[in-house]
Amino acid sequence: MGWIVDFYEAMPPGARDAVAWFATVLGVGVVGVAAWFRKTLSAAAASAWHRLTAILDHQTHPVSDKHLRRRVFGREAQMAALDATLAAGRTAAVAPTAGVVGGAGVGKSTLARHFMQQRGGNYDRTAWFDAESAGTLMQQMADLPGLDLAAEGPLADRALRAKACIEGEGPKRWLVVFDNVEDLTLVDRFMPTGAHIHGIFTTRQTVAETPSRTPVVTPPLDPAEAVALLQAEAEREDPDAAALAEDLGRLPHALVQAGEWLSLNPGATFAAYREKLVDVIDEWPRIEGEPDDYYRPMGAAIALNLEEVAKDRRTGPDEQALLRLLPWLAPEGIDAKLVLDVADGQFASHPDYAPDIPADLRSLAADPARLHRALTRLGERALAAASPDEDGPNRTVALHRVTALVVRRRLARDAPALRRAAAAVVAAGYPGEAKHVQYSA
Known part of the structure; x- marks a missing residue:
């Protein structure tokens, strides 16, 4: 009964994204694929698939991250670097993306949350996205409330429409955070840019300095x-x-x-x-x-x-x-x-x-x-x-x-x-x- 669940849990994040992508390409979404399984497989297998769809649904609709309860020690240099990087974007009319770089446990997400907590009042809107996998990031962007987004179409297209809506919201100022990015191409493809947008992402990957991106190393x-x-x-x-x-x-x-x-x-x-x-x-x-x-x-x-x-x-x-x-x-x-x-x-x-x-x-x-x-x-x-x-x-x-x-x-x-x-x-x-x-x- 649990073989599909076990198979899914063993998949790497990229393979999980492929499952969601396949369902989207069919034009029926994960729920539609589940309905097909119910018609063609035994009741036990269908039940297992229903569990899988529930996991997918839960993973792509995360709860709000509301807590940064502990005091942050140090990191003044990193906060100043984030301020300088984002300020440079305003003067250049292009919002550079500040990559908070470092290994697990070094405090990358904590730094990004701390920045949002301390500087969030300077923005009209803020949004935090979990970007460890493409599927999660795209679903969260597609579900972003407060934007005039169509609920139909391929998931990637819906996420790109959300990006375009944010980019078209000037002069409202946005702070956008992509947390735990594993695939840096997701930043290139989905991070909104514009004079009114400041973007931060956290990652364990090596980030090179570019005209639009400045790494903020977190030792x-x-x-x-x-x-x-x-x-x-x-x-x-x-x-x-x-x-x-x-x-x-x-x-x-x-x-x-x-x-x-x-x-x-x-x-x-x-x-x-x-x-x-x-x-x-x-x-x-x-x-x-x-x-x-x-x-x-x-x-x-x-x-x-x-x-x-x-x-x-x-x-x-x-x-x-x-x-x-x-x-x-x-x-x-x-x-x-x-x-x-x-x-x-x-x-x-x-x-x-x-x-x-x-x-x-x-x-x-x-x-x-x-x-x-x-x-x-x-x-x-x-x-x-x-x-x-x-x-x-x-x-x-x-x-x-x-x-x-x-x-x-x-x-x-x-x-x-x-x-x-x-x-x-x-x-x-x-x-x-x-x-x-x-x-x-």
Whole structure:
């Protein structure tokens, strides 16, 4: 029953885009392809395909990214570089695109969000797009509210019409962000340009200087900035802070992980944490294609926080239920409603999804107070970015991509069942419901 879901999950992003592209070329979209499958395949295969379409629908309609809760340390030079690059675009009447460049965990997306938070008031409209895959980016652009866009036609054409509409909105000032760009040709093709538009994209790729594009390199933090971030997260000073910051490569994501662990364990010294970190690093497997000294400290810091979850008898089981779900969903995050909607009573019209969803997750879905406590705790541990609980069912939660990678590695043995569970949650919780990109008008 889950073979199509498993096949889809194993696809690289480009292959997933090809699935969406094929459906668009047929002129019927993913839903139309699903209808064809229902007519030609067995009921079990059709059910699996329905789950696949739900995953696609969820991945291409992300929730709003509303939270930048932690203070940003350093990055004054990068903020100034972004200001200078975008200001040069205004004087030249061509908006250059500032590429925020750096590896995972170095704070590229955080810098872009910080810029939007600090400078967003200078613009009439802002829009944030998740650009890790072409399909996600194009769908978000096609669904951008507030523009006069036709709802029909090939997805790429609809995205290009959105680009043209933004370019035609002068003199209204726009700030547009493409986050986590893997394929730089997407920037060339879809990033709106014009004197009234400022564009930023984040990427791990090498970006060359061009007349219309300036790379803003985002290195690890300076030693003093790294110590300040670590001690702020730990809520105390320690003579071994500088040494621990170096152990962690001065990477913001790793420093936050360590700081939160120390904050939740006030009796532990920084030196004691260093010993724990070294033990985990020594056992940490190398990630193919990445330097050992880059990912291993960050992965080890995340692993130590995951161990704390397992020890917590109060909220730990509920946190673990969420951590078995979140890594298999879209990296831009979900809202609490996705979980709340799969409580036992919600399966009246979708009984075929219930068997694949673990009992602990169904129990958590039936108790909003427990769910929100678990989300809050994951946020406190820096294992997830969670918006305030007053958002209720619209509360958002997302895992950092490296955190999701670490969790998936730890759960590798159970991955097939967990992928099916995640697909069933999405299919049962959001059958056909659209979700839109962050947008302010």
